[in-house]
Amino acid sequence: MPKKKAWKRRLELRDIMKERHEQKRKLKLYEKEKMNIMVATPSCSGVTDEATSSATPDPLYESEDDLSDEDDIDYCVEDEGELDIQALNDTNSECVAEKSGAEIRKLLFAEYEKVHGLGEGSGGVEVNEECPVVLTSEQVIYEMAENMNCRDKKCNGSGELTINREYFDSDIKVTCNVCERVIYEKNSPRMNVTGHKRATVSPITTSIVYNTILDGTGYSGVRKLSGVLSVDLMSKTVYERNKEYVHSLGKNKYDALQKKVQWSVVEYYRKMNIHPDDNGVLDIDVIYDGTWMTRGHNSNIGAGIVVEACTGFVLDAEILSKFCYKCVVNENKLKRNEISQEEFEVVEATHKESKTCTRNFEKSSGMMEAEGAKKIWSRSISKYNFRYSVFVGDGDSSAYNAVIGLNNNEGPYGRNHRVKKEECINHFAKRLGSRLRNLRERLVNKVVTKTGKTRFHKYLRGKGKLSDTTIGHLVMCLSAAIRRAKSYDECDRLEKLRRDILATLLHVTSTDEAPDHSLCPDGERSWCFYKADISRGKEPRTHQQMKVKINLPPDVKHLLQEVYDSLTTDELLERCLKGRTQNINESFNGKLWAKCPKTKFQGLQRVIAAFQIVASEHNSGYEESSLVPQISGAPPGKAQAQQEKERLKQSLRGKIESKKVRKRLREPDQEEEQDDPGYKAGAF
Structure with a gap:
């Protein structure tokens, strides 16, 4: 037996290595044909972004790039080499290449630039290629000054250096040590900033402050850097002045990019043959989720964020605060x-x-998500000419109920345009786990010990019963069944989905005395060992041997059936048919709070500015959203270009890995003749 296990392990390792080589091959092909790849996504089923979030992902989240659920990834080069997005319903295209959400947004922005004839990267700001900062030691500058000669030919003097420092900026003056004539003089540039008594900022100091905003370290980051470089520490007032200047630049950049986002979303839906109505309003699908700065229900700051479901563009957000220092x-x-x-x-x-109060919410923190949804849906038409007609959210219906309760329960858009609710399948699957755990904790036996003490025994706990492992397997199988339903025909998709979900319950509760595999799929390649053995003409293996049974009392099985029946109603399953998730919102939330660490106090304006910076990076990438051209006049550095390249590469890598995982969830084991595992997570 040990030798057999080692042999199987070698086969598994071989398959893993094959997958890795195939993944590397596709990544290299993607890099080679990046500008000539044509994309055609078969369904508008939701999209998530790169898996670089600092937030810890949920165990059920297979990947943070979940655009589509097709098995294969094929790349094809267009003859003319143009960037194009075919209609999403064009599933018969012979040249289909699926892209991650980041790549789709990149393509749409490139098409915007092509149509409107605008430059990339600097956002319309003239840049000087010779502006990048050169870091060197003070001794090098002194040696350069000493080697300078006086301009007066009669004077044989050399240069004498004088440096006037102001934080990270320096004014340099070189004079002759004999005649005191000025040989060279250069002052750090200053930029005017309105609203301050000393209304000037310098590019280098502002760039340092901008970096502390990007990495979330704040003023403490400037303090550490000043200590390392032996530079005088700037005051908190100077830091705040530079920070406000960066925030104003970030807001301007965000407003400019959101115009591109609006155009890109309209263009994307136009390619899907979905057009605005006579009033110019477009119906779109969005994913909504709430997030809080601190855990629990006592957070002073929370946010509701809306993401377009097909392209992954962050459209709008409402930041709410219960705290004002004054x-x-x-x-x-x-x-x-x-x-x-x-x-x-x-x-x-x-x-x-005076409009300086940062307290814009008075109720409990838990109601911030619903309040944010009401404000966002109320201004969707006036802000973007969009009608958020499909609401993709988690199981908490408070935000959705708040939206449809607007205008005396007529909804935000009136009775003729009702907002439809769809479920996040990850949260829907976890709902099964919560109900099974509650059932396990509720069913107890009253036992009297030999000493006369009364004990309450939870008889559904333990091995072979509703253990945490078994519940986790059932949750994973429910999620896999929903994802598999996207490949079914629309006419009987609902019934097949219900059949697949109920099949998992009957399969694991079957015994040798009372086997019930009526809903399990037939065929030799069925994930059900019982049906597979019958199709091969063999005697079915025992449930004890396959370790698939759950030892439950007869009077408890109907309780499990009630749990499954409550989750397989037509209303709930119809909300899950598109297989959408909130993965992209979870990813964005992690990036947002990375710039506003929860370990430090953050004010409302700081969170709003962080959202604008993160949304710009998410929608357009690191290069185009960079504020370096506005701050220093220099183009974005090579490091940002490399960071953007890595972001796109990781986005595609996450998509390939998630597709392979889902493919293994749908397909049966290739070696069914060798130790069929029977029931296990992801086997069906």
């Missing part, structure tokens, strides 16, 4: 009787009128 100071003064109630009301009214 309001808290005034409230504390009132508690200490330092000001009267009348004075407090006057101060609060003045503070509200």
Whole structure:
């Protein structure tokens, strides 16, 4: 037996190595034919972004790139080499190449640039290729100054260097040590900033501040860098001035890119033969999810974010805050009787009128998600001319109920344009696990011990029963069944999906005395060992041998059936048929809070600015969203180009890996003659 296991392990390792080589081959082909690859996605089934999020992914999330559920990835080069996106319904195309969400967004932006004739990267800002900063030691500059000669031919003096430092910027002046004539003088450039007494910022210092915003270190990052480079530490006031300047640049960049996003979404749907109505309003599908800065229900800041389901573009967000520093100071003064109630009301009214109050939400933190959804859906037409007609969300229906409850329960767009709800299949599958665990904890036996003590025994726990491992397997099989349903015909897709889900329950609860495999698929390649043996003309192996049975009392089986029946209603299954997930929202949330670490206090304006920067990076990539051209006039560096290249590569890598995982979930074992595993997670 050990030798047999070792032999099987060698086969598994061989298959893994084959998959890795195939993955590398496709990645190399992708790099070679990057600009000539034509894309045609068979269904608008949801898309997720690159798997570089700092957030810990859910165990059920197979990948953060989940655009489609087809098995094969074939690359084809167009004859004319143009970037084009064929209609999504064109499933009969002989030249089909699936791309990740990042690649689709890149293609749409490239088409926008082609149509409108705008430059890339700098966003319309003139850049100087000779502007990049050169880092060197002070000793090198002194030696260069000493080798300079005075311009006066009668004077044989040499250069004497004077450096006036201001944080990371320096003003350099070289004078003759004999006649004191100025040989060379160069001051760091300054840029005017409105709204400050000292309304100037310098490119180098601002670039350092911009970097601390990107990596989320803030002022502490400047302090550490100043210590390492032996540079005078800038004051908090100077840092805030530069930070506000970067935030204003980020907002301008975000607003400009969102116009491209709007055009790209309309163009994408046009290629799907979906056009705006007579009023110019387009119906689109979106994925909505809420996120909070800190865990629990006491977070002071939360956000609701909307992502377009087909392209993965981040469209809109509502950032809500329950905290305002000035309001808290005034409230504390009132508690200490330092000001009267009348004075407090006057101060609060003045503070509200100045529009500097950062408290825009008064209710509990848990209601932020619903409140954000109401505001986003209310302004979708006025902001983008979009009608968010399909709401893809998790099992929590509070946000969806808040949306359809607008305008006296007529919805945000009236009775003629109702918002439809679709389920995230990952959350839907986890709902089965929650209900099974609740059932296991609820069923107990009252046992009296020999000493007379009363114990409550949870008899569904333990090996061979509803253990955590078994529940996890059932959840994975439910998720696999939903993904597999996308390949069925529309006429009987619902019934086949229900049959596949119920088959898992009957399969694992079957015994040798009472086998029930009526819903399991037939054929020699069936994942059900019982049906496979019958199709081969063999005597079925025992359930004990295949380790697929769950030892449950007869009076408990109907309770499991009730759990499955509650999750296989027509209304719920219809919401899951497209197999969409919130993976892209989870990925974006991780990148957002990476720039606003939850370990530090973050204000409302800081979170809004971080969202604008992350959304720009997500929608257009690192190069085009970079603020370097606006700050220093230099083009984005090679490091950002390499980072963008790696982002696209990882996005495609995640798609290939997720497709292979799903392919293994759908297909039976190739070596069914050798130790059929029977029931296991992902086997059907």
